[in-house]
Amino acid sequence: MTEKKGLGALIRQNSVSLMFVVICIICIPISGLSPSYLINEIVTRMGRNAFLILSLLIPIMAGMGLNFGMTLGAMAGEIGLILVSDWQIVGIPGMVLAMIISVPISVLFGLFCGKILNMAKGREMITSYIISYFMNGAYQLVVLYLMGSIIPIKHSSIKLPRGYGVRNTVSLLSMRQKLDNLVAIRFWGIKIPVVTFIIIFLMCLVIVWFRKTKLGQDMRAVGQDMAVARDSGINVERTRIISIVISTVLAGIGMIIYLQNMGNIATYSSHSQIGMFCIAALLVGGASVEKASIGNVFLGIALFHTMFIVAPKAGAVITGDSMIGEYFRVFVSYAVITIALIMYETNKRRAKSAVGAELEKAQLEEESR
């Protein structure tokens, strides 16, 4: 009976991941894509997205849920890249300089976001989601009006013809895949961007190490119970702000790694969906609002992006229209987040009612004595 219950709970806990495994198993043969092409694409997307998704782990550790505020870091990364492109700093030095520029902007955004999230404890996800929309307005003010008029932008390939504002697309041809191709090995026709993976691996090590530090332990304590953490002398508000600042800074750096792989910036839209897709990928990997691991990141990227690659092809084969597959993958991204949130609330209520039932039982026992 216990075994049966355990298996059921296991399936329930990993239902999102299992659903994706099933989708992939069905879609891969239908899509007709060769295994080497598929693996190549997944490896590329792993290098492109892993750093960004890793940036989500620290706020989850601090009990702040899935940080949609990572969009703010993505904006900072984009600002860094736009400036560096205009200054014609190319290649790896261009990327490093963009990262250095993005860090103080990310810190400011993170501080702002963290302070607001401290005012909305328990509603961090929806608050960070709305902050990302609000800050998108501030980003547009900078990029659309201040760049070119107050912040010097020299090149007509970046500046709008009216004399101020940045074009819809900024080319990053001068740094396209420079990090990925710095040391790239081919293995059975699959290109492995070694340096990108080394950076991701180091980031994983930093996260593992960070969990064991005093600050990491404080974050875990805050994540488990804020009242208990406060009673034990932890500055809860400060710890939460630090977790958001770290996440935002890492998201800025992650966005630069992401965009160097893509080779261009969609100035007004690159950042807006990145939070959604990273969070969806993490949830697909089996993470929840309150618990996520490095393993969830990689499993999530593999499953979510396999679906992303095969869905349009499978859609085209099944219905004759590849757009169906496109709709499907966007629909699934949102659906995954919805399912994860419902499961989180259901589990929370179930745990609450279990505690309630135990209390009631204890009370009845006491009364019968």
Place this chain on the structure above:
Amino acid sequence: MKSGNRILFRLGAIAVIIAIAVCMAVIGRGHTIYFDSKSGEYNGQAYTAPYKTEVYVKDERVAKLYDGERGMASTMGQTFHYSLEITPEKGGDSYTKDVTFKVPYNLDGVVINIAAMEAGLPEEAYISEFVPVPSAAELEDEEVVTDEFAGLTEGDEAEAG
């Protein structure tokens, strides 16, 4: 850690980061070098373009130029090494020349006229700044769409109607 030491440490860290940023800005500065093989005149001295010039950067041929042609190469940093394989006359012998060129930091694009350089003229005669002319596509007005609420308000309906 004492607060004085902490401030010093932080200032030191900021200084190191700024130093790295400056280094990146210097070593990562990209330039486009244009090679012209064009006959012309400088201060009354005429010069003629060689029959054929091949330009090599890092052992890779980046341009093969005949009279009146232009080639280009991208470089990073302020020192640009390149080799020229020049054939002065059709069917004649060619010779090779290694050149190191200090690219001015402030210039995005530099034009080197190989014919003038080979004629032994001073640097200002064969080096000039490349001033890009915006293409027709670049001059075309671009609509930036940022409105999340487009089409949802009465004003939009009126505009559309």
